[in-house]
Amino acid sequence: MHTPEQARCVFHPNRAAVAKCEKCSNMVCLECKKTYRVRRTSKGDSVYNFCPPCHQTFGRRRKWGSIIAVVFFVVVAILMINWFITQSSNMPTIPEFP
Ligand SMILES: [Zn+2]
Numbered sequence: 001m002h003t004p005e006q007a008r009c010v011f012h013p014n015r016a017a018v019a020k021c022e023k024c025s026n027m028v029c030l031e032c033k034k035t036y037r038v039r040r041t042s043k044g045d046s047v048y049n050f051c052p053p054c055h056q057t058f059g060r061r062r063k064w065g066s067i068i069a070v071v072f073f074v075v076v077a078i079l080m081i082n083w084f085i086t087q088s089s090n091m092p093t094i095p096e097f098p
């Protein structure tokens with residue numbers, strides 16, 4: 001009986017790999033597989049597979065990335081509000097009584 005060469009988990013050489021790490025391309029078994037779900041509004045959720053060490057580093061980076069994103073969003077929001085206030089104050093006032 002010839003069985004085709006099955007990819008093995010890098011952490012468990014006796015186990016069959018079920019996924020490939022997105023970062024280091026290591027093959028991981030079901031137990032080692034770590035998924036990271038990224039929410040996308042237009043495309044739906046995309047799920048990334050990672051090996052445990054890469055999942056840790058990716059999660060940490062995502063955390064920092066989200067903090068930066070929140071700060072950026074707040075700054076943009078403040079600028080938008082500022083712009084809106086300036087625009088509305090410059091607008092000619094429509095008389096309420098004809
Ligand atoms: Zn990895």
Ligand SMILES: [Zn+2]
Nearest residue numbers: 009012029032
């Ligand atoms: Zn494993």
